[in-house]
Amino acid sequence: MSSIKTISSAEPPQVLGKDKTTPDETQHRGAGMMPVVVVHGGAVQVPEERAEITISGVCSAARSGYLVLEEGGSSLDAVVEAVVQMENSPYFSAGCGSVLNVKGEVEMDAIVMDGKTLGSGSVSAVRDIANPVQLARLVMEKTSHAFLTAEGASKFARSVGVPEVSQESLITEYSRMFWKKNLVPDANPVECQMEKMGTVGAVAVDKDGNVACATSTGGMPNKMEGRVGDTPCVGSGGYADNQSGAVSATGHGEANMRVTLSRLILFHMEQGQSAEAASDLGLAYLKSRLGALGGVVTVDPQGNWTSRFSTQQMPWAAAQNDTLHYGLNSGEHFRRSFSEQH
Ligand SMILES: NC(=O)C[C@H](N)C(=O)O
Numbered sequence: 001m002s003s004i005k006t007i008s009s010a011e012p013p014q015v016l017g018k019d020k021t022t023p024d025e026t027q028h029r030g031a032g033m034m035p036v037v038v039v040h041g042g043a044v045q046v047p048e049e050r051a052e053i054t055i056s057g058v059c060s061a062a063r064s065g066y067l068v069l070e071e072g073g074s075s076l077d078a079v080v081e082a083v084v085q086m087e088n089s090p091y092f093s094a095g096c097g098s099v100l101n102v103k104g105e106v107e108m109d110a111i112v113m114d115g116k117t118l119g120s121g122s123v124s125a126v127r128d129i130a131n132p133v134q135l136a137r138l139v140m141e142k143t144s145h146a147f148l149t150a151e152g153a154s155k156f157a158r159s160v161g162v163p164e165v166s167q168e169s170l171i172t173e174y175s176r177m178f179w180k181k182n183l184v185p186d187a188n189p190v191e192c193q194m195e196k197m198g199t200v201g202a203v204a205v206d207k208d209g210n211v212a213c214a215t216s217t218g219g220m221p222n223k224m225e226g227r228v229g230d231t232p233c234v235g236s237g238g239y240a241d242n243q244s245g246a247v248s249a250t251g252h253g254e255a256n257m258r259v260t261l262s263r264l265i266l267f268h269m270e271q272g273q274s275a276e277a278a279s280d281l282g283l284a285y286l287k288s289r290l291g292a293l294g295g296v297v298t299v300d301p302q303g304n305w306t307s308r309f310s311t312q313q314m315p316w317a318a319a320q321n322d323t324l325h326y327g328l329n330s331g332e333h334f335r336r337s338f339s340e341q342h
Helices: 048-070 075-088 132-142 150-159 173-183 189-196 253-258 261-270 275-290
Strands: 005-008 036-040 108-114 119-126 147-149 200-205 211-217 238-241 245-251 294-299 305-309 313-320 323-329 334-337
Touching: 036 048, 036 075, 036 294, 036 305, 048 075, 048 200, 048 313, 048 323, 075 108, 075 132, 075 200, 075 211, 108 132, 108 238, 119 132, 119 150, 132 150, 132 211, 147 150, 200 238, 200 245, 200 294, 211 238, 211 245, 238 261, 245 253, 245 261, 245 275, 253 275, 261 275, 261 294, 275 294, 275 305, 294 313, 305 313
Parallel strands: 119 147
Antiparallel strands: 005 305, 036 200, 036 313, 108 119, 108 211, 200 211, 238 245, 245 294, 294 305, 313 323, 323 334
């Protein structure tokens, strides 16, 4: 288990794998219902020059999601708000800034899941909307289905008034450069993805103990047209159940799908494991079984939360009880109060 980088609500700032009994522990565990929002910006290696902006992106997303909870919104409202913010940022591979498929086009996947009802909504291979996570929510709330794809998803979006946007508005110079780099014959898009571009996701618990998750992505760089990854698949890119907790996952989609990573982690929680231990078990299985690395954010219905990754980096942030927690490298756990400026 030593290869899993551990960050959790129970750990002291900037210290990893040491004594976990800190004064904060009682605040995060067993202190009744604790609303929380935890987000990730993908299990990737963030280029140094983009580290600060990426961290401030996840912090601002967690904070905005938390404000939704403070204003009485549900955990579902909070995760959608947090993910929309990151979709709108060009620094993540979701919405604007998504990695491109082999033809140089954007095709995006997203999921939302409501732990109270087990309702879920997914879209895949959508090309012409700004916020796939909102469309996923509309699939859940306005259709009798759980998953719409490609042109059918776009037609549905138009029928419910979601504005159409151009491909150009979703493509950044950076994603185009990245696409070109991966077109060369000896390129390794899987490794390359792990180096630079991040899927986004969020989990939350509201004051009523309802959990929810949302995940959104442009997928793997230079993927085949029509390729769908783990992100929109129930149990792989995310899962939420009030009886155990919620997970949003990132990593190599084909591997995450084969172990149904999110559901696997919740299975361990159902067996009595903490969010932290269960996340470690899921990621360790992904590694030992398939040699794959990844990352997750996980909550239980009491508001205990964790952010775990087996990659070297994963930008993450959590907002709870007027404190923002965040980190990028393994071992980092910074904290500041909401009133402090970043
Ligand atoms: N970076 C990622 O998390 C990619 C995503 N899991 C996919 O395979 O589509």
